[in-house]
Each structure stands twice: as structure tokens, then as C-alpha cells.
Amino acid sequence: MNRKTRLIALLGVSVAAAMVLSFIETLIPVPFAVPGIKLGLANTVSLFLLIKLDWKAAGAVSIIRVLLTALLFGNAASLAYSFSGALLSIAVMSLLKKTGVFSSVGISISGAVAHNFGQIVLAVFLLETEQILWWLPALIVSGVITGIAIGIVVSILAKKIVLKI
Amino acid sequence: MKNKSVRNDIILLVSLLVIAALLWGVISALKKSGEYAVVIVDGVETARYRLSSDVNDVIYSDGGHTNTLVIENGRASIVSADCPDKLCVKQRSISKAGETIICLPHKLVVKIEGKGEVDAP
Numbered sequence: 420m421n422r423k424t425r426l427i428a429l430l431g432v433s434v435a436a437a438m439v440l441s442f443i444e445t446l447i448p449v450p451f452a453v454p455g456i457k458l459g460l461a462n463t464v465s466l467f468l469l470i471k472l473d474w475k476a477a478g479a480v481s482i483i484r485v486l487l488t489a490l491l492f493g494n495a496a497s498l499a500y501s502f503s504g505a506l507l508s509i510a511v512m513s514l515l516k517k518t519g520v521f522s523s524v525g526i527s528i529s530g531a532v533a534h535n536f537g538q539i540v541l542a543v544f545l546l547e548t549e550q551i552l553w554w555l556p557a558l559i560v561s562g563v564i565t566g567i568a569i570g571i572v573v574s575i576l577a578k579k580i581v582l583k584i
Numbered sequence: 585m586k587n588k589s590v591r592n593d594i595i596l597l598v599s600l601l602v603i604a605a606l607l608w609g610v611i612s613a614l615k616k617s618g619e620y621a622v623v624i625v626d627g628v629e630t631a632r633y634r635l636s637s638d639v640n641d642v643i644y645s646d647g648g649h650t651n652t653l654v655i656e657n658g659r660a661s662i663v664s665a666d667c668p669d670k671l672c673v674k675q676r677s678i679s680k681a682g683e684t685i686i687c688l689p690h691k692l693v694v695k696i697e698g699k700g701e702v703d704a705p
Binding site for chain 1: 589590593596600601603604605607608611624626628669671674675676682683684686688691693695
């Protein structure tokens with residue numbers, strides 16, 4: 420099996436794992452009543468790939484996972500929100516990873532906050548209500564909390580899992 | 585490298601929390617008492633209630649979905665809904681101008697407007 424084949428297989432498995440995590444988190448109620456809040460478990464996969472491989476692998480898995488999850492379990496609106504959140508999140512995380520300034524926790528926090536920010540801005544446009552922006556403080560805090568949790572999980576995984584491509 | 589980046593993480597974390605606190609402070613200071621609860625479905629205003637009245641109404645959104653709006657004691661809240669996450673039900677009741685309760689799956693926003701405030705469509 421050559422490198423390309425191994426990579427495709429890895430990305431396929433990653434998308435599947437991310438989708439399963441997406442589903443699992445719908446079973447876990449979040450204690451904070453903030454619109455659009457999620458644990459973001461599926462991002463462990465994207466962040467793991469960003470750290471172990473590169474932003475292209477992470478971005479591809481993110482985008483495909485969002486598309487498939489929305490196709491299978493969601494609707495046009497949920498796709499729009501997930502997509503805008505994921506795009507901004509991956510862009511921010513990839514840029515920060517390049518600078519090397521933060522560890523996985525810092526990158527994860529930034530990704531989570533960027534994700535929430537992308538969603539809230541889209542909501543302001545789609546629902547034509549700028550007062551939605553007032554939720555920003557709550558979304559920043561929840562982004563920091565979920566970002567820390569996911570970041571810690573990924574840094575543990577990154578140490579224990581050796582990726583051979 | 586590891587210690588430096590962890591230190592940067594903490595700086596980032598604290599900065600974000602400080603920004604959130606500042607935003608929250610500014611927003612709270614700007615809040616004025618509200619007069620109307622406005623129901624907006626998919627960007628279109630569909631109902632407007634005075635906060636001074638007592639209301640128990642069902643809001644219908646696309647696909648026959650429902651959210652139940654209750655206004656009493658000058659506060660508006662959603663008491664039940666058939667959306668998957670029920671975050672709208674968990675959100676606290678609102679009464680100040682600018683506050684909102686949002687049900688994203690149903691594209692629903694309940695917004696408080698204050699005196700003399702009419703948002704452009």
C-alpha cells in the first residue's frame with residue numbers, strides 16, 4: 420500500500436469517527452443554556468489531524484464531515500451554521516498552528532471561539548436580528564471551556580498515538 | 585517549547601475571558617427596560633406582545649414545529665418546544681430591551697424591544 424492509499428484510508432476513517440462523535444454529543448446534554456452551544460467532540464479528530472499531519476487533512480475531514488452529517492441528519496439551515504463555523508474554525512486553527520505560538524489547548528480554544536463566532540454572525544444575517552450578538556460573551560466563555568477540554572484530550576492522544584503514513 | 589506555548593495558552597485564555605467580561609459589562613450597562621416581546625421567525629416579525637400583558641401562545645415555525653411563549657410578570661420565556669436540543673426552554677426569561685431567546689433549529693428569535701424602538705425590517 421503506498422502513501423496516498425494509506426492517507427485516503429486514514430481520512431476516510433477520520434470522517435467516520437468524527438461523524439460518530441457528532442452523533443454521540445447529541446446524547447449528552449450541555450449544562451449551559453446558550454443558543455448553538457455544543458461540546459464539539461468531533462473537533463478532536465480535526466485538531467488531531469492538524470497536529471499530526473497538516474491543515475489540508477484536517478480541513479478536508481472537517482468539511483466532508485460537516486457535509487455528510489448535515490446531509491444525513493440535518494437540513495439546509497444546520498448545514499449553513501455548521502459549515503460557517505467549521506470554515507472559520509479550521510482557518511483560525513491552521514493559521515495559529517503555523518505560528519507555533521500555542522499548544523493544542525490554545526489552538527483548540529481559538530478554534531472553538533472562532534466556530535461560535537462564525538455561527539453567531541451567520542445567525543444575525545439569517546434571522547435578521549442583530550441583538551443575537553449580545554450572546555457573544557456567553558459564547559466566548561463556552562468556547563474557552565470546550566476548547567480547553569478538547570485541547571487536553573487531543574494533546575494526550577497526540578502523545579499516545581503514533582501515526583505512520 | 586512546551587512551557588512557552590502553555591504560557592501563551594494561558595495568556596490567550598485570560599485575554600478571551602477578560603474580553604468576554606468587558607463585553608458583558610458594556611452590554612449589561614446598556615440594557616434598558618423593555619416594552620414589547622417580538623416574535624421573529626426566519627427573519628420575519630410574526631407577532632408582537634406587550635410585556636405588561638399575560639400571554640400563553642404557541643409559535644409555529646416551518647414544518648409544523650412549535651414553541652410555547654409565556655409572558656407574565658413582565659418577563660418572556662419559552663416554556664416548551666419540540667426542537668431537539670430544547671436550549672430555548674433552558675434559556676432564562678428575558679425582559680430588557682435587546683435580550684433574546686433563540687431557537688436555532690426553528691429559526692426563531694424572541695426579542696425584547698424598548699420604548700420607541702422600531703427595528704428596520
